[in-house]
Amino acid sequence: MLAFIPSLFAPYAPEAFDYNALLQGPSAAHFFGTDSFGRDVFSRVIHAYTIDLQIAVFATIAPFIIGTFVGALVGYAGGISEAIFGRIVDVVVTFPFLVLVIAVVSVLGPGLINMYIAIGVVGWVFYARLVAGEIKVQRRLDYADAGRAMGYTPMRIIFRHLLPNAITPAIVYWMTDMALAILLGSSLGYLGLGAQPPASEWGVQxxxxxxxxxxxxxxxxxxxxxxxxxxxxxxLVGDGIAELLRVRR
Known part of the structure; x- marks a missing residue:
């Protein structure tokens, strides 16, 4: 609710200046106080939910989709494709994730769109590694052998039979990754590489x-x-989804 209709809960506009209320502490008029421009901190925190939840979704949806697709193909094919993918994983995990994202954003320039691109360029590898490991386990089971014996194409076996049974860990990781994306987006906003002032974003604030x-x-x-x-x-949502999917399986 806060993310979709912040103006319903925020008593002031997030960029409303009040030079008669600079740096005032929490009070009945300003629940969370005011900043150095007299802006209401409570209103800015509420409006920031919209931006930061957008970061949580847009920064993770592309890595989730790309990583799941690549991981499913690599996990099923094995062989040289798995060896090449393993080297890519080694290169990515050698460096801290935040350092790689900052490096890409520094090349592309600050801003939310470039931040999404940077996270996508790096983040898909972790989903792909997770899904590939699950697919490797599923492809050895009897139902996968039965699909091959019936003449099903590899794509049908992968995406209709194997992936639905292998995607649960990736979905759970996705929920956790959304929380990490908010933290990363706030970190980049704090460094001036994510959302730009005067945007109401937690890192900027x-x-x-x-x-x-x-x-x-x-x-x-x-x-x-x-x-x-x-x-x-x-x-907590990720834990709940994990438990729900575990029961269904």
Whole structure:
């Protein structure tokens, strides 16, 4: 609800300046206080849900789809394709994920679209590795042998029979990855490589308040708390989906 209709819950516009209320602490008029421009922190945190949940979805949907597709093909084919994929995985996991994303964003330039591209370029590998491992297990089972004996094409065996039984770990990881994407998006926003000011994004808000931690702690603390609570929510949803899919299997 907060992400879809933030104006229903936010008492002020996120970019509304009030120079008569600079750096005011939490009060009845401003629940989370105001920042150095007099903007209502509570309203900015609420409106940031829209941007950060967009980051959670758009930054992970492409890696999920691409990684699942590639992992299914590699896991079923094996051989030289698996060897080549293994070398790609080795290169990616050698470097910290955040460092690779920052490097790509630095080349492309700051902004949300380039951040999505950077995460997609790097993130698909982890989904592909997960799905490939599951497909390798499923392809040795009797029902896969039965499909081959009946003359089914490899694509039908992979995407109609093997993948539905192998995709559960990828879906669970996707939920967790959404929480990590919000954290990553906030980190890049804090560094000036993600959402750009004056956008209402949690990382940008934390960066706005970093110089006022001793005098106006609320500018950074409340957006940081929103990141923690949202990440916890995605983790709980992921656990629930995992349990539901485990029961169905």
């Amino acid at each position: 934390i960066a706005d308040g970093k110089n006022f931690m001793s005098t106006a702690w609320w500018i950074s603390v409340f957006p940081g708390s929103a990141i923690v609570l949202t990440g916890l929510g995605f983790s």
